[in-house]
Amino acid sequence: MRDFAAELEQRREAGLYRIRRHMSGPHQPMLTADGDPVLAFCSNDYLGLASHPELVDAATSGLVEHGLGGASSHLICGHHSEHHRLEDRLAAFTRRSGALFFSTGYMANVGVITAIAGKGDTIFSDALNHASIIDGCRLSGAQVNIYPHADTATLAEQLAATDGHKVVVTDGVFSMDGDIAPLRELASLCRQHDALLIVDDAHGFGCVGPQGRGAVLDAGLSEEDVPLVVGTLGKAFGTSGAFVAGPPMLLDYLVQKARSYIYTTAMPPALATASCRSVDLVEHDEHRRGHLARLVNRFRSEAATMGYDLMPSATPIQPIMIGDPHEAMRLSTALEKRGILVTAIRPPTVPKGESRLRVTFSAAHTEDQLDQLLDALRESAPRAVTDRALANV
DSSP: OOOHHHHHHHHHHTTOOOOOOOEESSSSSEEEETTEEEEEOOOSOTTSOTTOHHHHHHHHHHHHHHOSOOOSBIIIIIOOHHHHHHHHHHHHHHTSSEEEEESOHHHHHHHHHHHHOOTTOEEEEETTOOHHHHHHHHHHOSEEEEEOTTOHHHHHHHHHTOOSOEEEEEESBOTTTOOBOOHHHHHHHHHHTTEEEEEEOTTTTTTSSGGGOOHHHHTTOOTTTSSEEEEESSSTTOSOOEEEEEOHHHHHHHHHHOHHHHTSBOOOHHHHHHHHHHHHHHHHOHHHHHHHHHHHHHHHHHHHHHTOOBOSOOSSEEEEEEESHHHHHHHHHHHHHTTEEOEEEOTTSSOTTOEEEEEEOOTTOOHHHHHHHHHHHHHHOOHHHHHHHHHTO
16 A cells, blocks of 8 residues: 555655645635635636625525526536526627536536547647646547647647647646737647647636637637637636537537536536626626736736746736745745735646746735735745845846
8 A cells, every 4th residue: 555644744845735724704805714814815816706796696596596406417407597598698708609518617628628539639738738638638548749838839840740630728828827828829720730729718718808708819719710718707707617618519519528517417507697697797897807907017017126036927827936845835924924825836736846926816906905915025035036136226
């Protein structure tokens, strides 16, 4: 039998051990973590909708009208009219022919990839894709070719050297770096080499593109260019669940083949009710996106002046590169002692030597709360950061 205790101790010694905090109360910038008040800059609630009163009211009315449990899988008797209404609403929002509602983003990616590609096929996956994409590729049984992050030249070579059914899959906005995939170039390569392009825009919807419609539309790409787009409702939309949007034939194919859709109980209809209202809020609230962009721009300017090493991201995901996992944990702990919660991200979530603090912003954050974060970063700055700042004076 494996020595599980020894493996856990090795993770502690390597600075890679993870813990769960006990959160209480509604999700918003001010949280209670393990009984202590903290100001959080680590949530994916990018538009601050997770506790929005209109969504709470919609969910409450949905519970009264439709009950709580999904009761069955979609293909037995669990596909509720509220699920179908949400699919129609998401199709309109994404400017696509249709949409299919999944229980989670992880299940959506695994279901889509394993249905679309299998033994004898080839998948081309960006090196920094999310774990759900990686697992979907592994479970598919297809040959998986990893191309360096956003390296379209290498991808072009790989595609040209491959025959048969080809699938290219990428994040739209990368969850740990915050940058956006070169979607126009990827779409052009896929047309040239007869490959099907799948984009997981979980972190783009709500924040990127016209009216928050995502990175694919922001790149000016159509359903023909990108046949399948995956999104989640648990981030900027502030609710729960996920979806894939695309042409009717491929969606029907997924209904028949995507095991994570077929063999799971449907989400509560009341969540679909709340999600429909959330799409309305996301579509029409430019004020939230404008405020969010101003917070991000100010943070980048002032944190860079302090000497922090930021990645080239214009999205709410703003990683501070540290490198060493122990040092990343030290900085995260120092911030938490000052009442600021920012998570240290370490391998295997990110490559070895690329540990970081993943700062994420919400439209619910205020300018005063940004001041608190910046003050805490200034007071907690590692020696290397202060040296870098002095060198830039």
